[in-house]
Amino acid sequence: MRKDSRLSRMLHVLLHMARHDGPMTSEHIAKMLQTNPVVVRRTMAGLRDAGYVSSEKGHGGGWVIAADLEKVSLLDIHRAVGGPSLFAIGAEHENPACAVERAVNGALEDALREAEALLVARLGAVSLAELARSFDAQCVAGGWNPGTGDAYGAPA
Amino acid sequence: MRKDSRLSRMLHVLLHMARHDGPMTSEHIAKMLQTNPVVVRRTMAGLRDAGYVSSEKGHGGGWVIAADLEKVSLLDIHRAVGGPSLFAIGAEHENPACAVERAVNGALEDALREAEALLVARLGAVSLAELARSFDAQCVAGGWNPGTGDAYGAPA
DNA sequence: GAATCATGTAACATGATAAGTATCGTGAAA
DNA sequence: TTTCACGATACTTATCATGTTACATGATTC
Numbered sequence A, B: 001m002r003k004d005s006r007l008s009r010m011l012h013v014l015l016h017m018a019r020h021d022g023p024m025t026s027e028h029i030a031k032m033l034q035t036n037p038v039v040v041r042r043t044m045a046g047l048r049d050a051g052y053v054s055s056e057k058g059h060g061g062g063w064v065i066a067a068d069l070e071k072v073s074l075l076d077i078h079r080a081v082g083g084p085s086l087f088a089i090g091a092e093h094e095n096p097a098c099a100v101e102r103a104v105n106g107a108l109e110d111a112l113r114e115a116e117a118l119l120v121a122r123l124g125a126v127s128l129a130e131l132a133r134s135f136d137a138q139c140v141a142g143g144w145n146p147g148t149g150d151a152y153g154a155p156a
Numbered sequence C: 001g002a003a004t005c006a007t008g009t010a011a012c013a014t015g016a017t018a019a020g021t022a023t024c025g026t027g028a029a030a
Numbered sequence D: 001t002t003t004c005a006c007g008a009t010a011c012t013t014a015t016c017a018t019g020t021t022a023c024a025t026g027a028t029t030c
Helices: A006-018 A026-033 A037-049 A074-080 A099-125 A128-141 B006-018 B026-033 B037-049 B074-080 B099-125 B128-141
Strands: A053-056 A062-065 B053-056 B062-065
Touching (some): A006 A074, A026 A037, A026 A062, A037 A053, A074 A128, A099 B074, A099 B099, B006 B037, B026 B037, B037 B074, B074 B099
Antiparallel strands (some): A053 A062
């Protein structure tokens, strides 16, 4: 099953926006993500509704960050893009009549619940600002300075 | 996206088989799962290849358990049905050229890896026999005796 | 105010994958 | 030899993120 990459993509965009002066257009962002401007607008609409970014039309318009990155976690972004189910596996029926099936589903859901709690905790513990700082630290450790420009010509 | 229910379904089937004398036909199993016999054969083929069940053709044929349930974990079943990806989210590109994207993916993958390790540990720690016993215990606690027959007429 | 730029939105196509279905072949038991 | 049950193939369906086209709306520039 193809994976939902909205969270990953939005984090990618937000980090670029953080080190970018002025608005970024959907067109520009789409090139970064190697996709279509409409996909960008569609996905970023969730971030706008949550107040993390804002958008302006017309000349000089585009997207800008509208929140304190220290106060927004990866989990917040996950939820802003729709908070899709984290897992690809699950039970077929919600409330099965069969007692065996209920027992099986209960056991599986226990395990999934634990894993989800861990994942939610991890995503909730990291702010966008921290993620940006850890990127900067990686750059220094790697011996090159990304400066303040876009970094998508960076060495592999 | 619709969730992969193969693990859940196979656990359901195996517990019924454990409390059932003689082979169970794909038709019979399909009714339990509210699906089609072909889907049953397709999914159970993985269990057969792994040696957890065996199948016989002709009169009196069907599926029987072929392994010690104490020695088969939920994780084993997950792998036998194809071991599909556990998560519904992930990164878009495997090895992005963009350094920011690599940093984002790395952070996400760290969190996912932890959650996956926990989930794998939980599924690996429970044997089918334990799952069957916990079902029996639930029955007793609920004040009714499922006996040795099929239990899918059990009270909700 | 006309042209241009950029977002907003609707509608439809695509891709991937589990699941559902129909059909025929094969082998075993009665 | 008839029936039963699995094995295998091919095709369809359902779902949903993603991709794409087209057009409307609003803001800036001239």
